[in-house]
Amino acid sequence: MTVIDVDGLRVELAGDRSPIVDEISFTVQAGELVGIVGESGSGKTTIATALSGHFRRGARHAAGSVAVDGTDMGAISSKARQDLRGRVIAYMPQDPTAALNPALRIRRQLEEALTAHRIGSNRAERRGRIREVLREVALPDTDDFLSRYPHQLSGGQQQRVCIAMAFICQPKVIVLDEPTTGLDVTTQAQVLETVKTLCERHSTAAIYVSHDLAVVSNLADRVLVLYAGRMAEFGRRAAVFNSPAHPYTRMLLSAIPDPKERKSTHVRTGRTPAPGEVIDACPFSSRCEFATERCTLSDPPMVEVGVEHAIRCHEHETVAAVPMEAAVSAPRAPDDRADALLSVKDLTASYGTNPVLAGVSLDLFSHECLAVVGESGSGKTTLAKSIAGLMPAYDGTVSYRGRELARGARSRSTEERRSLQYIFQSPYRSLNPRKTVGQAIRAPLSHFFGTSEAEASNQVAAALERVALPSEFARRFPDELSGGERQRVAIARALVTEPDVLICDEVTSALDVSVQASIVELLEDLREQEGLALLFVTHNLALVRSIADRVTVLDRGTLIETGAATEILDRPSEDYTRRLLAHTPTVKSGDATGTILGDSGPDGGRNGRHSS
């Protein structure tokens, strides 16, 4: 039985009528889980809310239809739509903190859907249902819990309340809109497990919207890959992951880091059309290695390439003939170590009375990349900032080339500041929006070297070239650049000081996976060609094998273990690391739905969100 039938859906901007998503057609069968994968700006949230007949302000349903349980959502009155929402099709939002009303108690927020849909004839029955669903999502069903306000719950508990809210009316289909973005891997695994169990138990169909191909590969029966508002590929999971037919899917798959094998990815950078941008070409053509002339002339139609497997590509026959190589590069042999370039001893720091770091020690040798891995609250950013002199309130020592560094950047020598450069997490916040790229890169030049204006512009061009950006970018403002381009500018700004050490604080976590791959590749090249040492701080264990020689694992401010990357990833000696590895999703392609999840029982305690 078909519970969702989307046919030729087009949603456009109300103003200039340019499409946000176009020509979207797919069905969802009862009890089935369909994954919709796309990077930011691909239109996935627009589709997710369109399924409930909801369009955000400024967007309008222009063509095609969405049928839920046999009813055309666009053809019925708003009152009838209201009746279907929540009861037949439920929605689970991306950010539970924003989706729960801060002014209302949990009880009220759970109960109102029941009241609205007249489920349960009296209060006692409704309360009974609330308690039942709370138990199902492993939350306490006590009155005390129900009387709380959202801010009194932990991040993980808020997430579970949202799951309970979606399941409370026992809908036929549930739309999950990036429900685990920003969660730690452990929490993510628990949330996914809960959702999956509930869907199976109640044979609820689900649509899982995500940017994370690895997570989708572990959950979905069928997968729809979106690119720039169009379907790129749609098919059964095994088909999409075993024999991806669209160049974009192939690129995505090769860009996903895997803790189990070292990948060397070469992602082509190019421009992704902005939402609403009208193009008379295959939207992927500028980034596609298979692109031919006709790709730049017309947008290809959807073609069948196998059983229940369709893609949108002019050159699908050529693409199919080229095997997907598992580009595995050999692990690097550790260099001969001289003395440590950077050495941290017994670093202890706290926020007020909360300890953040408890006696962390590590060494960074020249030319190596040391990854510092930890979940949110592990103190990894505090560690990085202390080393950079941005968080002077610590105990312990940080030494550079054997000399102890002063705690604050201002007390350090120019030479020391120049040699340690810091690259921030968010390229959207690390570049001054009122300064051009050129001005941003010139600032350290004139500050550290007193470089003259004329000389500086040559050096700016050279720095841009080192990060593979054209020199005319110097005149642009940050808001004219994409996230990946901004991060390259931030790296260029660090490089002009000719540093010895780059401290990279979650530098890829704000970026899409294909952009992430290209930034990692850039850092890798810089390390090799320019002999930089990298301190690579990340929450993503999967990234580590692609970039790091050695790994340090942090948990709640204490150092769990340090060792060679291969050693730690293949044979972790600590339970914590093992658990982290088990929860890190990797691409699965077998026919049976894999278990992403280790031995995770639900726990409300350590659920954090990344500060992204």
Place this chain on the structure above:
Amino acid sequence: MRLWNRHGWIIRRLGVAVLSLWVVSIVVFMATQALPGDAAVAILGRQATPEAVAIMRADLGLNRPLVTQYIDWFGGVLVGDFGESVGSGAPISDLIGSRIVNTAVLLVVSAVIIFPAGIALGVFAALRRDGPLDRVFSVTTPAMNALPAFVVGLVLVILFGTTVWKIFPATALFPPGEFPLRHPDVMVLPVATLVLSTVPYLALIVRATTIEALESDYVQMARLKGLRPRTVVLVHALPNVVVPILQTGAVILGHLAGGVVVVEFLFRYPGLGTSLTNAVSARDLALIQASTLLLAAAIVVINLIADILTVQLTPRLRTAET
């Protein structure tokens, strides 16, 4: 524990309010009695002979140390003794007693109209965003907002009090000591002036905060749960609009306390504002002190109430542990 902390916060906030009141009293005192421009000269005028000034100084006790003068004056204020009027020699408290009532009535009547009207207009414009009413609204409110209160009042006087139609009295004279609400006709134009010069501002803020709430994820969530539109607005959006409105409300009452001086002067309404402007032209020191002190004190108290209500009405603040 939580309870204690909450009371602890209120006590601290009260302390801050008392402290501000005290500092306000010092500022008023300094302005009136300690400024280089001698108070005696201020009273007698610049043509006064040095002898007269000397006598006046002695009379006013200006030869004593400043601290003594302040303690004397402030001690009186605390028990409601603001000294005596230079003009009539009557105790200030007798002079301004009924005026406090009159001003309070003017402000309360205005506020009773301003808040429902401003909130209703703002919410309505937000709900029908970009509709015809909202367009009219977003063009006219900035214009209304920019006009000084006395210009608004004068326009009303021209339209309804003098030149065009003569419907309402242009001056709000009524026998002293009488309760102003017994003369509703004289209240119309002063109240309308205060209302028209503050409602656009309030409505603009209400519109913006309501739109923000309506665009929030939790309101979208409520819609996607299948709740009725009315429930979405009343239960989900509006409770989150109350607190910003409350803070705006305090700002508006502050505006009113200043605006009331101009409006009372314009309509010759016998309140604290006119007692202040009269005192300024008559150089009646004690009366100036009393009027400014009372108006400033009203603002301190209004802000105190707004802050306490804010905490009471915000679950996150109310249940905070510290």
Place this chain on the structure above:
Amino acid sequence: MTAVADTAAGPSRRRAPTGLRSLADAWKHLQTKVGVIITLLIVLVAVAGPYLAPYAHTEFVDLPFGKPSGDAWFGTDNLGRDVLTRVLYGGRTVVVMSFLSVVVGMVLGIAFGLVAGYSRTWLDDVLMGTTDIVLAFPHLLLTLLFVAMAGPHKWLIVLLVAVGHAPRIARLTRGLTLDASRLEYVEAAEAMALPRWRILASEILPNLSTPLMVEFGVRLAISVGMLAALSFLGAGLQPPEADWGLMINENRSALNVQPWAVVIPMATISLFALGAYLISEGFARAFAGVDRQGIRT
């Protein structure tokens, strides 16, 4: 959460120099253009007025409250002076004093706010405590109190109006500075150990320019209203000076007979305030637009 695409906000045509970018953003809005035109017009009247005036501003041309005639287009005032002449003369003081008071208030407030927001130490508490006290007084009341006692000197009025503006501007600036100084590009400058004044001047301040321009417009409108109100109350400029607020005070007793003497200065004051306010609206819209660059799909 706003997802931002890995695409630029679109190929942009903007190539305005850094400092003028907020101006260029605001200029796209109709409000800014209308506001600037109105304000310039009023400034022009104020500056050129005395040269265009048919009479001297203290010259008696007719009987008091004379009706409009060929000699006095808008009639005469309470002493028989030409209304048009006095309007042309009467703008200078308001225009100059209102701009001065806002500029002084902005400089004070921005300085206080930047230092308080950036230092985050005891200095912050002291500065903000000071603003709290000033805020307890209604702006007009504060001015009225001191002017009444120390005399209606123009410099004093400007200073008092400025002092009334300053705490409100300081609070705004402090909040904006607090937000901005947590941003990573400021941290990047800290890591380089750029001098603190340069961080404030070149990293933080340029990003506050749009909201501060919004405030400038609002404050200018308030200043205009306040200065006019002071004159209207008889506590500002003193006769025989020609001043729009004072004209209203002098002539309102004869609204029935000779409304022009009140209506024209009312209109000029209102236009001036409206112009200032519209400029701030334009900037406010430009500011709101900045946050919408991330496109959610």
